[in-house]
Amino acid sequence: MNQAAEINSGFDRTAAEAFAGRIMQVLDSGAVANMMAVGHRTGLFDVMAELPPATSEQIAARAALAERYVREWLAAMVTGGIVIYDTGRRTYALPPEHAACLTRKGALGNLAVFGQHVAVMGAVQDRVLECFETGGGTRYDEYPCFHQIMAEDSGQTVTAQLFETILPLLPEVMRRLESGIDVLDAGCARGSALLAMAARYPRSRFVGYDLCADAIDFAAEAARQQGLGNLRFERRDLTGYDERRRFDFITSFDAVHDQKDPEALLHGLFGALRSGGIYLMQDIGGSARLENNLDFPMAALLYAISCTHCTPVSIGQGGEGLGTMWGWETAETMLRKAGFTNVERHVLPHDPMNVWFVCRKD
Numbered sequence: 001m002n003q004a005a006e007i008n009s010g011f012d013r014t015a016a017e018a019f020a021g022r023i024m025q026v027l028d029s030g031a032v033a034n035m036m037a038v039g040h041r042t043g044l045f046d047v048m049a050e051l052p053p054a055t056s057e058q059i060a061a062r063a064a065l066a067e068r069y070v071r072e073w074l075a076a077m078v079t080g081g082i083v084i085y086d087t088g089r090r091t092y093a094l095p096p097e098h099a100a101c102l103t104r105k106g107a108l109g110n111l112a113v114f115g116q117h118v119a120v121m122g123a124v125q126d127r128v129l130e131c132f133e134t135g136g137g138t139r140y141d142e143y144p145c146f147h148q149i150m151a152e153d154s155g156q157t158v159t160a161q162l163f164e165t166i167l168p169l170l171p172e173v174m175r176r177l178e179s180g181i182d183v184l185d186a187g188c189a190r191g192s193a194l195l196a197m198a199a200r201y202p203r204s205r206f207v208g209y210d211l212c213a214d215a216i217d218f219a220a221e222a223a224r225q226q227g228l229g230n231l232r233f234e235r236r237d238l239t240g241y242d243e244r245r246r247f248d249f250i251t252s253f254d255a256v257h258d259q260k261d262p263e264a265l266l267h268g269l270f271g272a273l274r275s276g277g278i279y280l281m282q283d284i285g286g287s288a289r290l291e292n293n294l295d296f297p298m299a300a301l302l303y304a305i306s307c308t309h310c311t312p313v314s315i316g317q318g319g320e321g322l323g324t325m326w327g328w329e330t331a332e333t334m335l336r337k338a339g340f341t342n343v344e345r346h347v348l349p350h351d352p353m354n355v356w357f358v359c360r361k362d
C-alpha cells in the first residue's frame, strides 16, 4: 500500500510496525521455549548451575555432549537472555537467579519442564493439521514423551506439594489415611502422587486407573521397586466407569477435561465414593469464557496445549473435546450435577493455573 492509499484507508503504519515488532519477539520467545526444553532434557541447565563461568568445551565435556551442538544451543540461550556470555574469556554462565526456575533443584520450581509442551506441539503439528481438516482426533501415544513430561509437570504442581499444601485442605482425610481407607486416583498416568501417598500411609489401600498401558506399566514397576504392597495400578478406560461405593477418597489430577465424557466420569466417581467420602479434583483453573481469560497466567500456552492435545485426545476417544479451558464454571456445574452438593473451590499459591475442588459426599 502506498502512503496516500494508507492515509485514505486509515491504515495506521506506526501501529502495524509496532505489532510486527511484537510478532518478532513472539517468534524469538517460541524458539527460546523450544531450546529451553533441550536445556532441560540434556541436563545442560543443571550442569551449568553447578559450574562457574565455563567455555563451551568445558560445559560440553561436563555434560558428555557434542561441543558443536552445545555451542549453538548456548548462542540461542545467550541471545535469548538466559545465559550470560563473557566475550573476553569466551565463557558462559547461568546466573543463580536464572537457575532458580530452570533446573531440577531450582528453588522456584522448574519452568523449563513446560518448554517441553511447546516442543511437543511442533512434533505433532502434521497430525493436528489433519484434525483441522477432518474434525477427527488423536491418541495419547502420538505425543512423544507425553507421560514423562506430564509426570515432571504434575511432579511439581501435585506430588511435591501434596503433604505440605494440598492434603492439608482436607485434615479429616489426612487423619483417615493414617488409620486406613480405600483411595482411587482416576487418570493416574505414571502415578507419582499415589506412590507418594502409598509410601506415607501404609495402612491405606491405593488404586490407580489410567487409559494408557505404557503409563500404567511404568507406575506398576515403580510400585514394585519401592515394595509398596498397598498400591495397585490397572489399565482401565474410565469411559462408562461404574464401580459402586468402593472408595473413601478419590483424586484426579488434570485428568477430567480430556476424557471422552467428563460429565459421565464425574457421575461415576460420585457413585464410586462411599458416603462420607471426598473427591479432590485438580483441573485447569481458567474460565469457560474466553473474555475472562485475557489475564489468566499463560493463557495462550494453555489454549495452544488445548488445541494440539487436550481437545484432539478427547475427540479421538469419541468425545466432544471440551478443551483445557473448559472452565471452572463448567467443572463446578458438572460436579453438582454428578451429585456433589458440598463443593469447595480453591486456588493454591504454588499453582495459579489450576483450580482445586474439594467435593464431599453426604
Ligand SMILES: C[S@@+](CC[C@H](N)C(=O)[O-])C[C@H]1O[C@@H](n2cnc3c(N)ncnc32)[C@H](O)[C@@H]1O
Binding pocket: 140, 150, 151, 154, 155, 158, 186, 187, 188, 189, 190, 209, 210, 211, 212, 215, 236, 237, 238, 239, 252, 253, 254, 255, 256, 258, 259, 260, 317
Ligand atoms: C493430563 S494427563 C494427567 C495425568 C496425571 N493425573 C498427572 O497429573 O500426571 C490426563 C490423563 O488422563 C488419562 N485419561 C484420558 N482419558 C482416559 C480414559 N478414558 N480412561 C482413563 N484414563 C484416561 C490419560 O491417559 C492421562 O494419563
